[in-house]
Amino acid sequence: MTDAVIRTASLTRSFEMGSTTVQALRGVDLTIERGEYVAIMGPSGSGKSTLMNLIGCLDTPTAGDYWLNGTSVAKLDQDELARIRNREIGFVFQSFNLLARATALRNVELPLIYGGVTPDARRERAAAALRAVDLEDRMDHRPNELSGGQRQRVSIARALVTQPALLLADEPTGNLDSKTSLEIMALFQRLFEAGNTIVLVTHERDIADQAQRVVTIRDGKVASDERKAPAAAGDRKT
Amino acid sequence: MNAVEATRLAVESIWANRLRSFLTLLGVIIGIAAIVATAAVIEGLNKYVADKLSDLGKGTFTVQRFGIITNRQDFLDAIRRNRRLRREDAFAVRDLCTTANEVAWQVRSTADVRRGDGLLKSCEVGGITPAILEIEPFEVADGRIILPFEEQRAVPVAFIGNDVVEQLFGNVDPIGKELRIKGQPLRVIGTARKKGSFLGVSQDNFVKIPYSLHRKLYGTDRSVRISVQAADPSRMDECMDEVRAILRARHHLRPAEDDDFDMLTAAGINDLWRSLTTTIFSIALFVVGISLVVGGVVIMNIMLVSVIERTREIGVRKAVGARQRDIVLQFLIESTLLSCVGGVIGVAVAYVASWALRSFTPLPAEFPVWAPPVAFLVCTGIGVFFGISPARRAAALDPIEALRTE
Numbered sequence: 001m002t003d004a005v006i007r008t009a010s011l012t013r014s015f016e017m018g019s020t021t022v023q024a025l026r027g028v029d030l031t032i033e034r035g036e037y038v039a040i041m042g043p044s045g046s047g048k049s050t051l052m053n054l055i056g057c058l059d060t061p062t063a064g065d066y067w068l069n070g071t072s073v074a075k076l077d078q079d080e081l082a083r084i085r086n087r088e089i090g091f092v093f094q095s096f097n098l099l100a101r102a103t104a105l106r107n108v109e110l111p112l113i114y115g116g117v118t119p120d121a122r123r124e125r126a127a128a129a130l131r132a133v134d135l136e137d138r139m140d141h142r143p144n145e146l147s148g149g150q151r152q153r154v155s156i157a158r159a160l161v162t163q164p165a166l167l168l169a170d171e172p173t174g175n176l177d178s179k180t181s182l183e184i185m186a187l188f189q190r191l192f193e194a195g196n197t198i199v200l201v202t203h204e205r206d207i208a209d210q211a212q213r214v215v216t217i218r219d220g221k222v223a224s225d226e227r228k229a230p231a232a233a234g235d236r237k238t
Numbered sequence: 239m240n241a242v243e244a245t246r247l248a249v250e251s252i253w254a255n256r257l258r259s260f261l262t263l264l265g266v267i268i269g270i271a272a273i274v275a276t277a278a279v280i281e282g283l284n285k286y287v288a289d290k291l292s293d294l295g296k297g298t299f300t301v302q303r304f305g306i307i308t309n310r311q312d313f314l315d316a317i318r319r320n321r322r323l324r325r326e327d328a329f330a331v332r333d334l335c336t337t338a339n340e341v342a343w344q345v346r347s348t349a350d351v352r353r354g355d356g357l358l359k360s361c362e363v364g365g366i367t368p369a370i371l372e373i374e375p376f377e378v379a380d381g382r383i384i385l386p387f388e389e390q391r392a393v394p395v396a397f398i399g400n401d402v403v404e405q406l407f408g409n410v411d412p413i414g415k416e417l418r419i420k421g422q423p424l425r426v427i428g429t430a431r432k433k434g435s436f437l438g439v440s441q442d443n444f445v446k447i448p449y450s451l452h453r454k455l456y457g458t459d460r461s462v463r464i465s466v467q468a469a470d471p472s473r474m475d476e477c478m479d480e481v482r483a484i485l486r487a488r489h490h491l492r493p494a495e496d497d498d499f500d501m502l503t504a505a506g507i508n509d510l511w512r513s514l515t516t517t518i519f520s521i522a523l524f525v526v527g528i529s530l531v532v533g534g535v536v537i538m539n540i541m542l543v544s545v546i547e548r549t550r551e552i553g554v555r556k557a558v559g560a561r562q563r564d565i566v567l568q569f570l571i572e573s574t575l576l577s578c579v580g581g582v583i584g585v586a587v588a589y590v591a592s593w594a595l596r597s598f599t600p601l602p603a604e605f606p607v608w609a610p611p612v613a614f615l616v617c618t619g620i621g622v623f624f625g626i627s628p629a630r631r632a633a634a635l636d637p638i639e640a641l642r643t644e
Contacts, residue, residue, distance in 0.1 A: 058557065058637050079561040086559020097554045097641065101254055113243055114559040158558070 004067070005165050005197045006032040006055060011064040013050050024050040026220035027064065032199065034165075037192040039200045039208035042217035049170075051217060052201045056089055056168050057081045069165040086115050090159025092169035096151045098143040104130060104154045105139040111162045129157040133187060149180035156187065160196075167191065167198045173207055185210050241571065244564075248572035251544070252579065262540045263580035265533025266617065270584025271591065273526040274609045278592035280515045282604035287511050291504040297339075297471025298373055298504065299478055301331070301464040301485065305500030306510055320498045322461035325453075327488060328367075331464055334484050337477040339469040342369035343462040345452055351445055352418045353406040361402060362444040363419060365452020371397075373465045381413045381428030384448055392450035396424040400432035400442035419445065420455050438600035474503070530616070533580065534624035541573050541628035545635075552632050553640025565633040566626075573625025574618055581617030585610050 011028040014021050024047045032038050042048035053059040054066060057073055060081070065074045069088050073081065085091075090111075098107045108126040117125070130139055133153040143151050152172060159167055169188070173181035189210065192198055200211055208214045216224040252259045303320045307313045325343075332341040344366040351358040371383045379400070388395050396417055403412050412426045424447060433441035447455075449462075468477035478501055489498055545552070552565060592603035 053638050056557075058641075079563075082556060082559050082561045085557060091557050093641070097550065097557075099551055099554065101250060110555070111558040114555070114561070114564060116240075162559075 003034045004031050005034050005036075005069055006030065006199070007067045008054075009065045011051070011054060011066055012062050013047075013054060013059070014062045023220055025054070025061070028217075028220075028222055030215065030222060030225075032197065034197055035192075035195055037188070037198045037200075037210075037212045039202055039211035039214045040217060041202060041205070041208045041214055042223075043203065046217045047220040048201055048203075048217045050220075052168065052170055052199075055166075055199060056091060057084045082114075086111055087162060088165045090156075090162060090164040090167045092152070092155050092159050092167065092172045094171035094174040096143070096148075096155045096175070098151060098154055098158075100143055103140050103142055104135060104146065104157075107143070107154055108158045108161050110158060115162060125161055126157070129161040130154070132160065133157045147180075148176050149183055152176060152180075152184050153187065156184075156191075160191070165197060167196050169198065169200045171202055172200065173202075173204075181207070241567065244568045244571040245575065247568055248575045251572055252576055255544075258540065259576060259579070262536055263533070263576065263583065265529055265536050266577055266580030266620065267533075267584045267587065269526050269529035269533050270581050270613050270617070271587035272529065273523060274585055274588030274606070274613065275591045275595070275603070276519065276522040276526070277606045277609060278588060278603040279595065279601050280519050281606045282592075282596070282602035284512060284515055285604055286602045288508055291508050296504075297468040297474045297477075299466055299468075299474065299506075300502050301466065301481060301499055302502070303461040303499060305502055306507065308510075308514070316500075319496065320500070321489060322459065323464060323485075323499055325449075325458070325462060327485060328462050328464050330484055330488050331466065331481055335466070335477065335480050337469055337473065337480050338466050340369045340373055340467040341464065342367045342371075342373055343464045344370055344449065345456070345460040345462050347452070347456050347460065349419050349445075351402060351406065353416065356406045358402060358405045358443075360443075363452070364444055364446045365449040365456075366446050367449050370465055371446075373467045377431040379429045379431040380411075381426070383428055384446065389448040389450055392448055392454055394422060394424045394451060395427045395448065397428045397430065397446040398426055399430050399444040401440050402443065402445060403429050417445065419447075422451075422455055435600055478503075530620060534577070534620040537573055537577055537621065538624040538628060540576075541569060541625055542631065544572075545569065545628050545632040548632075549635060549640045549643040552635050553637050553643065556635070556637035557641060562633040565635075566629045569629035569632050570622060570625045573628065574621030577617040577621030577624075578614060581613040585613045 008028055008030045011025055011030075012023070013025040014023045028051060040048050040051065050059070054061055055068075057068065057076075058081075060076070061074050065072055067073070068084060071084070073084055076084065091097075099110070102110075105123070105126050108129050109122045112122040112125060127136070127139060130136055133156055135150060135153055135157065138146060138150060138154075143154070146154065156172075159169075172188070173184055176184060185207065188198060188200065192212075198211070200207070202208050213225070213227045215222060301323065303323055304316050307316060328341065328343040331338070335341065344364050346365075347363050348360050349363045351361045351363075366384065367389055368384050368386050376383070376397075381397075384395060384397055387393070398412065398417070402417075406412075406417070407415065412429060415426050417424045417426060424445070430442070430444075435441060464481075466477065466481055468474040482497065482501065485499055486497065491498065555565065588609065589605055592605045595601045595603040
């Protein structure tokens with residue numbers, strides 16, 4: 001229990017749409033342990049994006065509770081959530097979301113800037129993160145000088161640079177061709193084997209199958225939770 | 239995020255949109271440039287006037303029919319009330335005033351001055367008593383000034399300004415040569431050193447002749463201007479009171495009646511001048527203030543556009559941990575820096591403009607040293623004031639919505 005990166009209890013989120021209230025999540029109980037590689041699946045409208053926003057601390061639940069790395073974050077204010085996002089979560093987006101005017105290195109430095117890391121340490125850590133995704137020779141390139149796969153690797157380096165408790169990827173291969181997708185998925189596999197906790201949100205079955213565990217969301221609830229035989233991660237969990 | 243980072247971001251952002259930034263800043267540039275250039279001209283004028291007035295000498299004042307009149311009603315009152323000051327008034331002051339060191343007077347008229355075939359039109363002809371040259375000193379370039387006996391006997395001599403020398407004599411030495419005014423031949427006895435021009439009006443276009451000779455040529459009905467130098471400059475007020483009493487007695491004024499003449503001191507003229515230029519400056523400030531407000535609104539507008547354009551960037555920054563205040567700081571520094579860049583350009587334009595005014599126009603513009611720091615403060619104020627609303631708007635964006643924006 002103490003080693004759970006994510007633990008939610010009856011997580012509920014509803015939206016006011018004019019006069020009606022839409023229940024996007026109707027009580028989700030989900031626990032993800034450290035070192036797990038989990039895919040969250042579900043058709044559009046299932047509530048998986050809402051769940052991802054809550055897990056990513058971009059949003060707060062209407063009811064229920066959520067502990068991220070042991071801290072209850074359900075009732076935190078905007079700035080406290082920003083701090084949690086900065087320290088505990090690394091985001092990987094479908095459309096990369098890199099700053100167009102900044103070099104790869106500057107993009108990777110971004111979370112460290114908000115984390116108050118000194119410029120020298122920042123540079124060093126950003127460079128190390130880029131090396132970890134095999135982009136040490138592209139540090140001074142801007143996003144428009146990089147291929148889609150390279151851009152996504154920069155964005156993964158940005159997510160990793162703060163050494164977060166959780167790597168949260170939202171359709172990370174959605175904008176990539178199948179060959180590049182395989183490369184990125186291989187990179188996630190490598191990161192998983194290196195001990196990172198990864199949550200991957202996708203609607204593609206074959207992408208989800210790369211993970212050790214697949215959680216399916218339907219109508220705002222967990223519909224299924226399949227674990228594969230723990231292979232590489234087996235020795236990390238008791 | 240600290241201010242250094244935010245400044246770096248702001249510089250990158252302004253530079254990336256440099257044409258747009260420049261156009262955005264036109265209002266601020268023009269506003270700052272206009273106000274500083276106006277200040278430069280006024281500063282120059284003030285300095286010039288103060289400089290000229292110091293010529294008048296300490297403890298000196300003048301008495302004349304009309305003082306400096308700045309509105310129509312005062313002018314009409316003065317015309318009705320004030321009598322011409324006559325030679326006899328001047329005599330009375332000279333003879334009766336015990337606290338005066340020197341008393342002199344002059345009358346002025348305008349005439350065409352001829353030398354042979356040469357003609358100088360509309361030259362100031364001043365009829366003076368020699369002591370005036372002690373009170374309002376002229377620097378003698380050559381020859382000498384008019385002597386008391388020449389005034390007493392109306393000797394036809396002339397002390398001339400530099401313009402007269404240049405226009406009528408050229409390279410010829412004018413001393414001892416002859417001029418004619420209204421057919422009266424005059425012998426040049428001295429020339430004054432060049433004074434230059436003030437607001438485009440030459441200060442060297444004059445011929446000084448003895449007062450008695452002026453009376454012969456132009457008659458006796460012109461009002462004289464009396465110049466008085468107090469014996470003790472620190473007690474000039476007493477001297478002024480005495481002169482006032484003498485003239486009021488001569489003019490038979492009852493105690494309740496206003497003076498029917500006007501007295502001016504260098505300090506008085508300077509005060510009046512300064513209040514005049516201060517008024518001009520306040521009006522200019524008001525007009526230019528409007529342009530600065532417009533400039534500020536344009537900055538606010540472009541910052542709002544910038545926030546909308548960069549919604550996604552803001553979303554990313556928030557996702558990776560930017561707090562509200564980080565976003566506020568980023569946009570506030572950008573708007574402030576933008577505004578200050580406008581201020582710097584504006585001050586530079588004003589600096590060049592005041593140099594150009596000084597060099598190519600008669601206006602004695604003097605670039606004010608306080609302009610750069612004040613412009614900096616004003617622009618910082620504009621940047622913060624007009625930047626706060628866009629910055630708040632950026633900070634308040636919902637990260638989920640912002641990331642979803644195309």
